[in-house]
Amino acid sequence: MKIESIRLRNFKAFRDVHLQDIPAFLVVVGANGAGKSTLFDVFGFLHDCLKGNVRQALDSRGRFKEVLSRDATDDSILIEIQYRMPLAGVERLVTYSLEIAERSTGPYVRREVLRYKRGRYGSPFHFLNFSDGEGYAITNEEDFNKSDEELERESQRVSSDTLAIKGLGQFERFKAANAFRQLIESWHVSDFHINMARGRKEASGDSEHLSETGDNLPRVAQFLYEQHKPTFTKILETMSRRVPGISSVEPLLMDDGYLTLRFKDGSFKTPFLDRYVSDGTIKMFAYLILLYDPNPHPLLCVEEPENQLYPKLMTELAEEFRLYALRGGQVWVSTHSPDFLNAVELDEVCWLVKVGGSTQIRRAKDDPQISAYMSEGDKMGYLWKQGFFEGADPV
Incomplete structure (x- = not known):
């Protein structure tokens, strides 16, 4: 399974970023405090949510208010990952979306969705769809080309601060949830x-x-x-x-x-x-x-x-x-x-830039000057030392 993109909203320094077309080998650079450790911690956070629950994962990071971006325009944290997995013998692009919010009783999972879009213009196929501890999962995933009426939905309840993929992912009949749970558990x-x-x-x-x-x-x-x-x-x-x-x-x-x-x-x-x-x-x-x-x-x-x-x-x-x-x-x-x-290589590098207190992600391949120098035989490290990664150096 290969991660194709990741979108973060209100996760610490990442108020709203969307990193797409992620290569198999990605190298991240940036000044101290730019957010490199935070970017990697997204995966650690999901792993901790799966080992325990959302509350525990947040508590180990200073609780919800410390993870929520400062000056956030809304009150929830969003993590969305798109990855490739085999479905009916074909590699498909699947999206996992997790939205976390807080109320007086503590943090909870506002929405958790595992979906696949059927065709360019087709409606999304939801393997799993939960809100505040209640939702459903599909048990006949291999028949994802069927109409919505033919899908077999099994309603379930989980604790509001627990990931649905944690509980449902233990069962073989929920194949997509099981596969994604195993994926997270295998991250290093x-x-x-x-x-x-x-x-x-x-x-x-x-x-x-x-x-x-x-x-x-x-x-x-x-x-x-x-x-x-x-x-x-x-x-x-x-x-x-x-x-x-x-x-x-x-x-x-x-x-x-x-x-x-x-x-x-x-x-x-x-x-x-x-x-x-x-x-x-x-x-x-x-x-x-x-x-x-x-x-x-x-x-x-x-x-x-x-x-x-x-x-x-x-x-x-x-x-x-x-x-x-x-x-x-x-x-x-x-x-x-x-x-x-x-x-x-050119397409393997991105750098982080702090703008107005939030972190942005820039790709080396999208910078015309860096691309031109690399095509002429320059080395990425020399270009970085010479200051061609705009905004990457400490101010």
Whole structure:
């Protein structure tokens, strides 16, 4: 499933933006405070709404009034995502729309809709349509070409601060809701912490995918070592090229039953534990574990991957993000690195601009001057450093 567009209204700094024609690999730049983290947090917010409820997701962000844009012209938050999914053997464009408001008893879901438009001029086909905890979902979705009268609607009730896709998405008969729920659950919004990736870890727990914080790095390394040996070997080969001296990395099950990572430097006979390895080495190994995942996430969001890494590694890292996207996992990356930007294409870049206290999104491909320079062989990072991204620099 590929996200084609996202519309935000009154979500923090985004009073009203609509980002369309989103590529498989999107790189976001902008000054500090422009809204890069907020843009990525849209996905984290939906993920949190699904894990708990809307109230809890808002509370963790300062409550409704802190998430609602300042000076908002209306009293609700809107998140609308268009994405492609297979329906009756054909890739269709589906829209998920979520509107959240607040009343005296707290926040609630004013409207939640999952729909597909039948043909250019046809009326929308609503897989799911809920308002304030009440609504319906279609159970014969495979027959979406039928008339509205022939659709089988099943009325349901959910708590007013709970997403309908959370409850209905558990049931196979609501195929579209089930598919979208699985999509959100599979998103990976990285919040990697080097210190959480180091040290001894319990041998049991999630091991197939690197966690958002990276705290299960040794377990995932062991999983790849045991279940996907060619992939793990490729990771080691890449590590040895990028980190001078590192000849191998191996997960080690210690006598007390805990798991850790052991690094081998070709200059020394004895391997050493990960607590003696540089931050950059740990981070590069974690990125390779993430990007060589045999089952890529449908959406991967990473902020500022250049931190702690040598600038000359950015070109290869950008290419690996792109290859990850081509394998089926859409990738969003924010960066302040000209070296990383020099490795990306014209249609892969957007930048954020603060205007009157709200954030706007601009695409590099829509700027005639940037497009002209890129067509003549210029690099995106050089153009950014030279100030051609109008409004992107701090005032």
